[in-house]
Amino acid sequence: MWTNWSGGQRSAPHATVRPLDEAGVRAAVRRAAASGRRVRPFGAGHSFSPLAVTDDVALDLSALTGVVGVAGRRVRVRAGTTLAELNAVLADRDLALGTLADVDTPTVAGAIATGTHGSSPKVGSLSAQVTALRMVDGHGQAAEVPAAELDAARTALGALGVITEVELTVVPARRLRVSQARVPLAEALAGGYLDGHDWAEFSVFPYAEEALARWADAVSPDPASDAQPEPDGARSASLRNLVESRLVRAAAVGGGVALGRSVPRLVPAINRVATALTSTGAVTDLPHRVLVARPVVRWEECEWAVPRERLADAVGELLAAITERELDVAFPVDVRVGPAETGWLHPAHQRATGWIAVHTAVGADPEPLRLAAEVLGGHQGRPHWGKRHRWTASQLAEAYPRYAEFLTVRDRRDPNRVFTNPHLDALLGH
Numbered sequence: 001m002w003t004n005w006s007g008g009q010r011s012a013p014h015a016t017v018r019p020l021d022e023a024g025v026r027a028a029v030r031r032a033a034a035s036g037r038r039v040r041p042f043g044a045g046h047s048f049s050p051l052a053v054t055d056d057v058a059l060d061l062s063a064l065t066g067v068v069g070v071a072g073r074r075v076r077v078r079a080g081t082t083l084a085e086l087n088a089v090l091a092d093r094d095l096a097l098g099t100l101a102d103v104d105t106p107t108v109a110g111a112i113a114t115g116t117h118g119s120s121p122k123v124g125s126l127s128a129q130v131t132a133l134r135m136v137d138g139h140g141q142a143a144e145v146p147a148a149e150l151d152a153a154r155t156a157l158g159a160l161g162v163i164t165e166v167e168l169t170v171v172p173a174r175r176l177r178v179s180q181a182r183v184p185l186a187e188a189l190a191g192g193y194l195d196g197h198d199w200a201e202f203s204v205f206p207y208a209e210e211a212l213a214r215w216a217d218a219v220s221p222d223p224a225s226d227a228q229p230e231p232d233g234a235r236s237a238s239l240r241n242l243v244e245s246r247l248v249r250a251a252a253v254g255g256g257v258a259l260g261r262s263v264p265r266l267v268p269a270i271n272r273v274a275t276a277l278t279s280t281g282a283v284t285d286l287p288h289r290v291l292v293a294r295p296v297v298r299w300e301e302c303e304w305a306v307p308r309e310r311l312a313d314a315v316g317e318l319l320a321a322i323t324e325r326e327l328d329v330a331f332p333v334d335v336r337v338g339p340a341e342t343g344w345l346h347p348a349h350q351r352a353t354g355w356i357a358v359h360t361a362v363g364a365d366p367e368p369l370r371l372a373a374e375v376l377g378g379h380q381g382r383p384h385w386g387k388r389h390r391w392t393a394s395q396l397a398e399a400y401p402r403y404a405e406f407l408t409v410r411d412r413r414d415p416n417r418v419f420t421n422p423h424l425d426a427l428l429g430h
């Protein structure tokens with residue numbers, strides 16, 4: 001039995017194949033195609049949507065790992081390498097990824113396939129850092145993706161083939177000073193905050209009036225020059241609080257989530273307390289040490305990409321709708337930003353984007369996710385492919401100007417639809 005990270009997606013594949021190299025990937029695809037079976041590659045299974053679910057052949061990429069080479073500002077890496085492994089190799093060479101997700105457990109190929117992003121007004125998602133890809137197509141042939149198809153392949157939902165290697169642009173490693181503070185929601189939403197730093201996000205618990213803002217800026221390479229006092233006192237406590245409090249704000253919130261589920265009417269009070277208890281402070285270190293979270297509970301999640309100029313209205317409307325319906329949302333709504341992207345199916349395609357994520361406890365009423373789809377979809381929102389949504393082909397055709405071209409590339413690379421499942425059929429057609 002295969003399950004994703006949240007446990008919300010399960011499947012019993014006919015077979016699970018774990019190739020040790022690209023030849024193994026080719027053989028697995030050819031065997032499956034010859035017997036009329038479908039193939040779904042999977043990485044760390046961190047997607048909340050059923051992209052990787054299959055009752056045919058599940059292709060486990062966890063043995064296809066490691067850095068192939070580093071040349072200047074480019075790194076070439078095998079598809080199943082986790083972001084944590086890549087961060088460590090890059091740090092040893094004084095290099096870093098230009099953007100980081102909340103967690104480093106996903107694989108490089110899984111992250112780019114779904115458009116996984118961080119929160120910077122200037123630096124795009126991991127897909128945007130892709131400079132070359134090697135892929136096994138539906139005939140079982142391995143080749144570099146031609147430049148003309150790279151914008152289709154960089155965020156391809158695993159529908160164009162099995163990625164075996166990825167080349168990414170990297171940047172010189174820079175220490176970041178990460179700060180966290182409670183601020184009025186209006187202040188967090190003002191353009192100057194989210195757009196004014198190298199990295200910035202905020203979280204807001206429904207029913208709480210304040211937002212928990214976190215922002216980061218590069219500091220000088222000389223560690224002595226940024227040895228400033230930590231507002232919260234001991235550096236170690238500040239570091240622990242800041243790093244552990246990402247997304248799910250410390251174990252107290254996890255407890256609040258459980259309590260909120262059993263006594264839903266306590267949720268507004270829990271949320272206010274969780275906001276008030278969250279520490280303020282600052283810490284300086286390498287990005288992969290201070291921007292990556294270690295979640296203490298699991299959840300379900302949807303995330304919507306709205307045009308940047310609609311972000312403030314969309315967040316306000318969503319919070320008002322949750323309050324009006326008295327929904328039990330004991331997780332913070334997370335708000336991030338990103339620049340326009342070139343990937344044909346990337347949710348930030350051709351428009352600067354505000355990202356809004358809504359979480360619910362595993363097994364809880366999914367109504368908050370449905371409401372988010374309604375409210376944020378109404379603001380021209382496009383769903384994050386790795387998170388919960390119910391979009392189908394007609395919505396993609398309307399929202400993505402290069403959708404038809406993507407389908408043409410799909411027809412060429414996988415004419416017999418080896419790389420599909422019912423979820424992808426709904427998104428891309430048969």
Ligand SMILES: Cc1cc2nc3c(=O)[nH]c(=O)nc-3n(C[C@H](O)[C@H](O)[C@H](O)COP(=O)(O)OP(=O)(O)OC[C@H]3O[C@@H](n4cnc5c(N)ncnc54)[C@H](O)[C@@H]3O)c2cc1C
Binds near residue numbers: 047048052115
């Ligand atoms: C706790 C948590 C935190 C998260 N934080 C963020 C965040 O900060 N920002 C963000 O944008 N997202 C975030 N996500 C979503 C997550 O980054 C994406 O869902 C990502 O796809 C997960 O990578 P994975 O390796 O688990 O891929 P999987 O979920 O295993 O697969 C995702 C897709 O990639 C395809 N795929 C995998 N490997 C290959 C391959 N070799 N070739 C072709 N296709 C392939 C699969 O078929 C599937 O379609 C988070 C998820 C969790 C659970």
